[in-house]
Amino acid sequence: SKLRDRGYIQGREVVQSGKPNKLIYTLTPEGRTALRHWAARPSTPPSIKDDLLVRLHALDSIDIEPVRTDLMDRLEHHRDRHENYERILKKRFPEGTASGVLDLGNLLLLRLGARHEQMVADFCEEALDALSAMSGKATVVPLDDGKREGKG
Template sequence: MALSHAILVSLLDGPQSGYDLGKRFDKTVGYFWKASSQQIYLELHKLAAADAVRAETVAQSERPNRIVYQITDHGRAMLATWVDKPTEPPSVKEELLVKLFALGDVDTNALLRELDRRRAYHIERLSDYEAVMHKYYPKPHSLSPRKLGRYLGLKMGIQSERNMVDWCDEALTLIQKT
């Protein structure tokens, strides 16, 4: 997936400035697709040049003018083409697993500390996801299609975080016994 697709999907909810898009991005697709504000603005300019988004300048009296972006019909067609293509499974680059391959030849306590740190990270993220689930998706069977898609993404995130906490627990237990 290109960043452009994530931006176009985000703009399906309505026109947004680059600043608003960046803030919202961090709380939605940013959980599984990282992008800096600079990258978002650069991609918005490319999308505007490709006629996938329309940029409108909104005058503000006490602040600099704001540029608000809206997806165009061409942008929607780009999304439709992208959605129709097969999706490859993500490639995993997990430094912690490489470190664990050295178990027995490196400081075991360092690995245990790293596993504890990683476990805490996943517990915090799981808590965040569960709070969002409770607040916004208490009745998944009555969701609109767009919200159902977000619910399913959130559900995958919750299951993934639970699995990671369980894996960390098992790894800590097994390593502590060595």
């Protein structure tokens, strides 16, 4: 890897039985310096590249049923990911607070992940509701309900 070639990380193999061995990486002093320099630079806002958004933009020119199916699949995917983030948050931060800087970073990342997944699930519900209203098919189960087909 580039990081290893530059001397920023070093890895050690952990032998496991019944599973493939894994590599554990640690930062070298040079890597820690490079990380500090990199982190001091402004971050670049992410761009969204999602072919589903192009399909939604072109709804007047395409068959809507595959888009509806895609939205339902995405909805379930993002609901599942949201539930996973919430499980991790409750397990690692039962009080909802961090005890130090490392914990704070992890708590903030987990909260962002949970909110992102919730927001995308909400968007999928909104899009499905709008498509259903347009075609008269009501098929969306609200996220709060917690009961999905085949999930409980």
